[in-house]
Amino acid sequence: MSIDVRIPTILRPFTKDQKAVTASGATLNAVISDLDAQYPGIGDRLLENGALRRFINIYVNDEDVRFLGSLDAPIKDGDSVTILPAVAGG
Amino acid sequence: MSLTISRAFVDAIIEQSRAEYPDECCGVILGPVGKDSPERLKPMINAAHSPTFYEFDPKDLLALYREVDDNDEEIVVIYHSHTETEAFPSRTDIAYAGEPGAHYVLVSSRKEIAPAIEFRSYRIIEGVVTEEEVSITD
Numbered sequence: 001m002s003i004d005v006r007i008p009t010i011l012r013p014f015t016k017d018q019k020a021v022t023a024s025g026a027t028l029n030a031v032i033s034d035l036d037a038q039y040p041g042i043g044d045r046l047l048e049n050g051a052l053r054r055f056i057n058i059y060v061n062d063e064d065v066r067f068l069g070s071l072d073a074p075i076k077d078g079d080s081v082t083i084l085p086a087v088a089g090g
Numbered sequence: 091m092s093l094t095i096s097r098a099f100v101d102a103i104i105e106q107s108r109a110e111y112p113d114e115c116c117g118v119i120l121g122p123v124g125k126d127s128p129e130r131l132k133p134m135i136n137a138a139h140s141p142t143f144y145e146f147d148p149k150d151l152l153a154l155y156r157e158v159d160d161n162d163e164e165i166v167v168i169y170h171s172h173t174e175t176e177a178f179p180s181r182t183d184i185a186y187a188g189e190p191g192a193h194y195v196l197v198s199s200r201k202e203i204a205p206a207i208e209f210r211s212y213r214i215i216e217g218v219v220t221e222e223e224v225s226i227t228d
Binding site: 087 | 116118134138142143144145146148149151152155168170179180181182183185186187188189190191
């Protein structure tokens with residue numbers, strides 16, 4: 001099972017500057033665990049107290065995971081996961 | 091560190107900030123990868139429609155990054171307006187700043203300074219704000 005994961009600039013220090021990496025897992029939570037096993041520390045930049053951080057957006061294919069069950073979002077072989085920093089402020 | 095930007099873009103951003111007052115306005119300027127050259131202005135919708143917060147809609151955000159990738163561009167400038175405070179990054183701006191390579195431009199559209207221009211640029215990296223010089227070209 002191979003999932004293509006797009007990494008934003010701000011997290012590339014964790015992935016040795018790779019823009020895209022592969023991971024596996026049947027849910028978003030599992031994919032993030034696998035990413036963190038491969039690139040230690042990246043999970044902490046995505047999650048806070050077991051939930052997605054407010055200023056990170058994650059998409060499965062074209063859909064915002066907040067509409068797919070957030071961390072429970074189902075992932076299947078060949079899906080593409082895109083991580084983007086929210087552009088927001090006060 | 092400095093930002094070189096055309097007067098047309100500065101004027102357009104200030105005009106947008108006034109048009110969307112009292113809400114904050116926002117947008118980006120794109121340019122070719124690696125050139126640090128703001129060449130294509132792209133106003134964005136403030137999905138928060140708020141005088142104290144701005145946020146790109148998550149769908150617009152994904153579309154923007156896809157477009158940037160497809161065109162071999164990068165986000166050179168991320169701008170937004172402050173409606174009642176000076177053009178300096180707020181704590182929220184700093185917490186959210188997620189593009190270490192971008193120039194964060196702030197304009198203030200507060201009434202008491204209009205029509206004076208308050209247009210400033212910053213780098214925001216790992217929570218550290220550094221103001222930079224802005225050169226406006228005609």
